[in-house]
Structures are given as C-alpha cells and as structure tokens.
Amino acid sequence: MSAESSPKIVIVDESPIRAAILEEGLREAGFTGVVHISEMQSLLSRIYAIDPDVILIDLENPSRDVLEQMFQVSRAVRRPIAMFVDQSDAASIQASVDAGVSAYIVDGLKKERIKPILDLCISRFNAFSKLQDELDRTKSALEERKVIDRAKGILMKVKGLTEDEAYVLMRSTAMREKKKIGEIAQSILTASELLK
C-alpha cells in the first residue's frame, strides 16, 4: 500500500444497517475503499482475496475467533496482521470494546492513519446502539399501548364503564400499587384469560 492512498477497509458485520452506517461514515471521511462482508462462510478466504489493510468486526460476531487465525504463521497469509491496539493503547481498546467493535490492521499501516478510522467506527457504533435502544423503546411503547387498549376494553365490558372511566381506574390502581399502568393492564389481560 502506498502511504498516500486510501487504506482498504473490510467491515465484517451481519447487521446490514449498521454496516451501511459505518460505510457511509467512512466514505464521508474520505476512506473510499470499503468492502462489507456479511456472509461468515469461508470468511478467511474472502478476506485474503480482498487483502485489506484494516478489518473491522462487530464484537457480537463469533467469527472474531476466526480472524485470530490470521496472527498465526501461515502460508495463506500474505502479510502478517496485528490487532491495532498495542500495549500503549489501553484507552483505545477500552473505548472500542465498550462500543462493541474490534479492529485489526495489517502491520505497517501507521497508527496516526488508523486512529481516525477507529474513532469514527466507535462513534458510529455508539450511535447505532443508541438508535437500536430508541427503536426498542418505541416498539415496547407501542406494545404497551396495545395492551392498555385491550385491558380498557375488558373493563368497559365487565364493569360497564366508559373508556375514560376504565382508563382512570387503571391509572389510579397503578398509582396506588406503585406500578406502571402497562403492568396493571397486563394483569387484567392475564386475569381475564384465566377466568375465561
């Protein structure tokens, strides 16, 4: 690799959305040679064929252990590959493990050139997990609304209440029992299921 050209980066990630977010970020930062691998079958031979300078892998991916094989003296490896983070880089490894991403680089690539790549990945990984959390929260909020609506319907039918009265009853019960209204609604559904 010439020192000036953009390093070839491989992203190993089974999540297409996160890989896209990462890839976009890297391209915006001027790293144009980005390849995404989502298929774990024959991972090493794919990587050897691409011959990258940097490999980024999601920590939740069991195939990280497959990459460790690249450190072994082997005829298959054209250039020895080392994990980016060396003895002096405890902070970097901490940050990347916290974010859930790991990076491997080919020996010889200067650390100053790797740092922005890793920093970018860490921030994108963090952004992705924030997004994921928000999505999960929205999903569970939606689920909760459905449960509350069904419980309201049961109360209206069984106790002959209006919709507003049914809601007020659940809310006051939740406050009295120091529970969430969703939990009260769930108990109503469970109880009505049992009493059927």
Add this chain to the structure above:
Amino acid sequence: MSTPLHVGFIPLVDAAALIIAVDKGFTAAEGLDVTLAREVSWSNVRDKLNIGLFDAAHLLAPVAIASSLGLGHVKVPIVAPFNLGLNGNAITVSPALHAAVMAEIEGDATDPMATALALARVVANRRKSGAEPLTFGMTFPFSTHNYQLRFWMAAGGVDPDEDVRLVVLPPPYMVDSLANGHVDAFCVGAPWNSVAVDLGVGHILHFVSDILVRAAEKVLAVRQSWSEKNPEVLAALVRAASHAAKYIEDPGNRAEAAQMLARPDRIGVDAEIIRRTLDGRLKVSPGGQRRESGRYLLVGREGAARPDPAQAAWLYAQMVRWGQTALQPDALETAMGVFRPDLYDAAMGHQGKAQGASDAIGAFAGPAFNPGDIAGHLAAFEIGRWKP
C-alpha cells in the same frame, strides 16, 4: 456487604463449575455478588478480561498462557488458581470420513494410534486421487483442541500444516460446517459433538482422553495484578467454584445440575445432552452406539481442579512444537507460573498434592513428558515446526 464481580464465560459444559457456583448460591455464600456474562468468542473473553471489564473468566488454558507471554495479542499476565475442567473435548468426523477411516483401520477403533495411521492412509489415498485436502475445524489457535488434533494426527504421520487444513471455527458453527461439508471433522468441547451425533451428521471418533489422559482444558482466569490486589475475593471465588465442582461430581445432583446449566442464558442446550457429558456416557454414532468413559470430562474429581504447572509446560511445549513461539527458558517459567496451585491451596486452606507426578499428561504416543527438558521431549517427535 457482598463484593460485585463480573465473570465472562462461553456456553460450554466445562463452564459448569462457574455457572453452578453462581446459580446454586455458592458464590453468594462466600459473600460474592457475581454477574455472569455469556460471550460469543474467546477473543472477547480474553479482551474483556485483559482490560478489566471482567474480573474473572472461563478461559482456554492455552489463552491464559499466550496472554501472559504476549503471543498473538497484547501481553497481560494472567493467573489460573483453579482448573474448571480436564479433558472434555472430542474429535467428531463426517460420516464419509468415518467410513474412509474405518475402511483403512487395523486394530481397535478407540486406539488413537490405529485411527491416526488409518487417517494417514486416507490422506495418502486422497492425494493420489487428486482430492482436496481434508479440513479439520478447531476453536482457537491457542486451544487444547488445536494441540490435541495436531498431536493425534502427527503421531500417525500426518503433518497438520502440510497434509490437511486446520481452520478456526466458532463452536456454535461447527455442526453446520460439518453438515454442509465445509469441514470433514472437528475437535470441540461439549455439547457440540453430541449435537452433531444427534443430528446424524457426525461420528465421535475419539474422546480426547484417548489421546491425553489428563489435559488442562479451561481455567478460571484472573489478571495477575487483580489477584494481587484482591487475594481474599479470589480465594472466595475459588472456594465457591470448588463447592460447585463437588456438587456437580455427585451423581445424585447431576439431573438438577444439568437442568440449571441448560437454561437459555447459560449453556442453552438440552439438559439430556449436558447430563450425558457430565456422566461421560455419550452417543457416538447416529445409529445409537454408546461409549462410556470415566475420563471424558473431569470437573474437580481426581484432583482435577488443582492447577498443575506441568500441564502449563506441556501446553507451552505445543506452542513451540507448532511454531507459535520460540523455545526460551524464561518463557517456559512464565507459562508454568500461570498455573497457581499455591493460590488454590491458600483458598482451600490445605496443602494439595500433584497427581501423577511422573507424567502429568499421559499421552498415547511419544516419551513421557518432562517439563525440565522440553527440547529433549520435542526432539522425539518427527513432525513439527520446531527444529533443535
């Protein structure tokens, strides 16, 4: 007040002592509040232990040594005051390779020398007919699985680097890879061999205890610096693991232990498979043939839990034999120093004694292992990357 600890593990049956220690309340009784974290790769366990996200971990014994020597990764001194398991792996082969080996075998199919020689003939036949070399899966470059496979096939004349392909595969992918022909065989821990047999895609050719009578497999690993700062916490953790190991080894508790281990957030496979593993009573062929061994997996019995530095020396010798590192006296000393019977004894409050002092390994081929003369020992083996 109880001490909070974060402990990582990989969902394998030899994490049993650690999981039971927590789930059966032995750690709580020692004043520890342990959170177990299930991990997906040995690299993750190693890294999270190294940087302190984990206080302790279920770790491949050779990774503890490699980490302490700085092989393949960042150098972080690790100590192992407790063996979580001896043996426990098996070599499983595809039905096609099984048939090929059985067609060539002379002698008993449980004799590793007979199977290794048969494998050598299969390899030679394939070469003659221009077939692709056989591919063997194992779990990590620094793993007993890697060394057990290599030791076995090399004894029969198969060079693991020249005559076949050895590839790393994450344990959960082993069975699929065997089924779809990506590998012809693998060496892995429980439960994966049994899963392959139950699905009809593999035959268990060997328990690794056929190859080595006693091999340190997984250890309870902590950073050396942490062990020095927290000797009492470490001793409490060792005692809890020891209680758990005793509990597991009592056949009367096996059913309950297997149920606890089978939980989805623990090992997450059928309790029956875990039970068979702990009992050393395995189905070895899809046809239902069974095999029993008192040595399949040792969780604490026969002094298995007490680390034996000679075991660490043997693992280091394998790293040298297969070209992962050079032979150096100070490195040998470091490797042996990873296994800490003194910490085990201190925790248990009594002086233990080493088992089988004459030859801690009991390999089926080659001379008895002598930690004091690794060069002499390795010189007895024809195949290997190390040359005197």
